[in-house]
Amino acid sequence: MKLTEIWRHPIKGHGRESVAGFDIAASGTLPGDRVWAVAHEASRLDGGTWVRCANFMRGAKTPALMAITAETGSDTVTLRHPDRPDLTFDPDGDGRPFLDWIAPLVDPTRTAPVGIVRATGRGFTDSDFPSLSLNNLASHAAVEAAAGKTLSRDRWRGNLWIADAAPWAEFDWIGRDLTVGGARFHVETPITRCRATMANPDTGHIDTDTLGILESRWGHRDFGVYLRCIEGGPVARGDALVLQ
Structure with missing residues (x-):
């Protein structure tokens, strides 16, 4: 498994940008994210x-x-x-x-x-602890298949995107540690999604009932998982993801 994309959101809920890598501190958030x-x-x-x-x-x-x-x-x-x-x-x-x-x-x-x-300390995360979000490309492909159309990955507002994992495998990692590049993370919780994911990130118009798809097909509204950094270090696109 490897890290393929890194995204941060400088102003929470108001824009996204791609970055090649970052250095994270233990108990920190992705630098520049939701500042x-x-x-x-x-x-x-x-x-x-x-x-x-x-x-x-x-x-x-x-x-x-x-x-x-x-x-x-x-x-x-x-x-x-x-x-x-x-x-x-x-x-x-x-x-x-x-x-x-x-x-x-x-x-x-x-x-x-x-x-x-x-934010005077960590970024404005939706979780009550300093977190990064990790999303799985294969899980996104599964949602696309259920929707019957191509969907932008940006609607999930993820920090880290990974490839070469089985669909929904990330939920099996909850409670485990993993390393990405030089940093180590603990997989904390699934991310329960909201209506923002129903909007097309190219237009800003609601066009897909993502929540209904998740509920009807998989019985939940979760997509991705929250990570807590437990050992800081450098992380970059292309880094391997290794479960501990």
Whole structure:
């Protein structure tokens, strides 16, 4: 088995970018992943305390966000969306350009975004522990087969994608350790998915009942697993994945 893709999401729920590798610390998250999050009018978010995903602007409530891609610079982030002009801005600076840019993508009946918050410690993961998500290409192919059409892998918002494993083998690894490159991880829990996965990442429009497919075909809404880093080190595309 090997690692084929690495993705990070600089602003949680607002864009993805591919990276070739990273160095991770024990009990850390993927560097540059979910460093910022977008607070809405009802958020209880200070950046230093873990809170549930309901406190963030997210694709489950605003599917148009799923079509955003991101590119980080030295102190800026560039966001792109098929229905908006490119935006390059400093997430730690004046948030007004971002709020103006995102406004046409937000359902006016939903809570409105009010600002960007930086995580003061680890990234804003959906899990209550520092985590990375690992997804299996063969499991994705199984969902595609059940859907009867090609589906973008980006709808799962994974950090690590692996090849040469059996479909759904990752669920059998829960409770075990694995190494990828120079880092070691503990496989913690399956990832229960939300409505964000129903949106096409190319358009931001809901086009596939991924949750219904998972439930009807496999009896759950899980896709991928959460990893906890227990020994830091370098990780890169092409690295072998070895179960302990």
